[in-house]
Amino acid sequence: METLNQVLSLMEAFKAFDGDNDGCINEAELGGIMGSLGYKASDQEVRAMMQQGDKNKDGLLCINEFLEMNTKGLETGILANVLSAAFEALDEDGNEILTGEELHEVMENLGIGLSLEKCENIVTSLDVDGDGAVSLDDFRLIVDSLL
Numbered sequence: 283m284e285t286l287n288q289v290l291s292l293m294e295a296f297k298a299f300d301g302d303n304d305g306c307i308n309e310a311e312l313g314g315i316m317g318s319l320g321y322k323a324s325d326q327e328v329r330a331m332m333q334q335g336d337k338n339k340d341g342l343l344c345i346n347e348f349l350e351m352n353t354k355g356l357e358t359g360i361l362a363n364v365l366s367a368a369f370e371a372l373d374e375d376g377n378e379i380l381t382g383e384e385l386h387e388v389m390e391n392l393g394i395g396l397s398l399e400k401c402e403n404i405v406t407s408l409d410v411d412g413d414g415a416v417s418l419d420d421f422r423l424i425v426d427s428l429l
Contacts, residue, residue, distance in 0.1 A: 289349065289353065289368075291319070292319075292348070292349060292352050292353075293345070293349070295315045295318050295319055296315060296345055296348050296349075297392075297393075298315075298318070299311040299312075299314045299315045299318070300345075303393075303394075303395075305344050305345050306342040306343060306344045306345075307342065307343050307348070308341065308342055308343075309328060309329060309332045309341075312328055312331065312332055312343060312348075313325070313328040315348075316328065316331075331351065334351065335347050335348065335350070335351035337350075366418075366421075366422070369418060369421045371388070372384060372385060372388050373418075374387065374388070378417060378418040379415045379416070379417055379418075380405060380415060380416040380417075380421070381405060381414075381415050382398060382401040382402030382403075382404070382405045382406075383398065383401070383402075385401040385404060385405055386398045386401035386402075389401060408420065408421075410423050
């Protein structure tokens with residue numbers, strides 16, 4: 283799926299330029315990302331992109347702001363497909379249930395240091411029906427509420 287590859291490329295580029303691995307980048311790092319993705323942007327264009335994408339006005343772009351800024355052109359259906367594919371990638375055993383353990387393993391594989399406890403807390407907070415895991419249906423409800 284081409285769109286999923288685009289989102290994954292954006293995430294990889296972001297991670298490569300997030301030097302301190304805090305999930306946020308500054309203006310200079312944004313310029314580096316854009317260059318690595320093949321976009322020649324002037325300092326003024328990068329500054330404008332930063333101001334447009336920085337929703338909470340903290341002078342940084344966090345991964346969610348960066349992805350939102352770069353996926354606005356995606357149709358809702360395409361974005362839903364990308365997010366469903368992301369869920370499938372997280373659901374390592376393919377049972378359409380995402381557990382804290384699965385999320386923890388994926389985060390470790392990506393080099394993101396989230397403890398098992400934090401991953402379980404994330405899953406619990408996203409669990410719509412209270413069964414202790416995030417089902418594909420839970421995930422779709424969450425995505426629909428965000429779109």
